[in-house]
Amino acid sequence: MIELALSHKLADLDIDIRFSSAARCLALFGDSGAGKTTILNAIAGLLRPRQARIVLDGQVLVDTEAGIDMPPAAREVGYVFQDGRLFPHLSARANLLYASQARQRKATQFERLVDLLELAPLLERRPQTLSGGERQRVAIGRALMSEPRILLLDEPLTGLHREARVQVLDHLRRLKQALRVATLLVSHQADEVIALADEVIRVHAGTMTAQLDMAQFQSQRD
Amino acid sequence: MFALSADEWQALALSLRVATLSVIVSMPFALALAWLLSRRRFPGRLLVEALMFLPLTLPPVVTGYALLVLFGRHGWIGEWLAQFGIVFAFRWTGAVLAAAVMGFPLLVLSIRAAFDNVDRRLERAAETLGASAWRRFVTIVLPLSTRGIIVGSVLAFARAFGEFGATITFVSSIPGETRTLPIAIYELMSLPAGDAGVQRLTVVALVVALGATVGAAILGGSLWGRRRDD
Secondary structure (H helix, E strand, C coil), X not given: CXXXXXXXXXXXXXXXXXXXXXXXEEEEECCCCCCHHHHHHHHHCCCCCCXXXXXXXXXXXXXXCCCEXXXXXXXXXXXXXXXXXXXXXXXXXXXXXXXXXXXXXXXXXXXXXXXXXXXXXHCCCCHHHCCHHHHHXXXXXXXXXXXXXXXXXXXXXXXCCHHHHHXXXXXXXXXXXXXXXXXXXXXXXXXXXXXXXXXXXXXXXXEEEEEEEHXXXXXXXX | CCCCCHHHHHHHHHHHHHHHHXXXXXXXXXXXXXXXXXXXXCCCHHHHHHHHHHHHHCCHHHHHHHHHHHHCCCCCCHHHHHCCCCCCCCCHHHHHHHHXXXXXXXXXXXXXXXXXXXXXXXXXXXHHCCCCXXXXXXXXXXXXXXXXXXXXXXXXXXXXXXXXXXXXXXXXXXXXXXXXXXXXXXXXXXXXXCHHHHHHXXXXXXXXXXXXXXXXXXXXXXXXXXXXXX
């Protein structure tokens, strides 16, 4: 369950959006430049919003009026960035284990995720030697290894060629079934949203234009 | 013919020891200052930077004199430190201090440039994965700055190895204690039969300087090459 109210000013965009959703996979759908990534950054704590109140499963992550602002390291949010951001000096294995080492937890999900994402042959390789799709799979695994309360996926398939796109999408679908992690997907591709989401929020120019269930989303598209 | 005399060996060994220790001792301070200058905006930042550059811009004799005023037996800090048995004046430890101060700006400059070059987005990613500021520094910033740290260390080592003015002003020339290689060369030059010694030590200085630079280029270069593949 996520409740979000965010008002923030970017150089060329005023964001003013509020929504709440109990969907397991919620999609923020809209053109690039609509402010979707900014919403993810606010949830992860990577930007200081002008005004915000974000509540995740009853826990307040940020409430500017009440002066609450949890540090990003404590938010337990798994963020898959659009540009991957794997650590270039670490092997895929070390990238995956980064969160459990940082939080000094046992890496209980490691084998399961390696299996689900088919990462076994990649584990000893450095990110530079991986293909785009492989890199994205490692990034998804790394975010999930932190055992997040919510997985933030920022355009996870953008920049991948057709085959890799199909493959990563397939893995995401499998993860959704196997793990039941709450997910917030940012995308401007309707097919991605249809494949993964349970509910859709349309975002345009920094505001919400509609909150739709999947049937509504599909019918609007047709 | 090229064999070094006992005195010359002594000067060479002392110089190597002083230069190496000066880099090791100043490294934690250089890392901390480089990080502050690279990542924090604080009042007085410009002043800190200006002070850090002083050993590079001042005549070394002036730096040596300042060290004498501060850390001499009756210096402002030296007198206080002497209570705890820490003495710099006319000791080899003073030569290390002088060398460290002279090499410090070069060390900080290189490391700071390396820190500036680390992609901040990687640190943000580490933050979302639960890494504290210290952990981010140790696991992301430091390893991605290896090359800059090596280059800075070599530059500072070379500067320390060649240090003359500040050292002779601060700790004078005591054989086996503060008479480093450059000071030994200078003294040999004033002796009527010192020419051969001067030439030998000059060759030694050349070998050390070239060795350090080439070694750093190989080590730094290979690290660089591996990281720049992507």
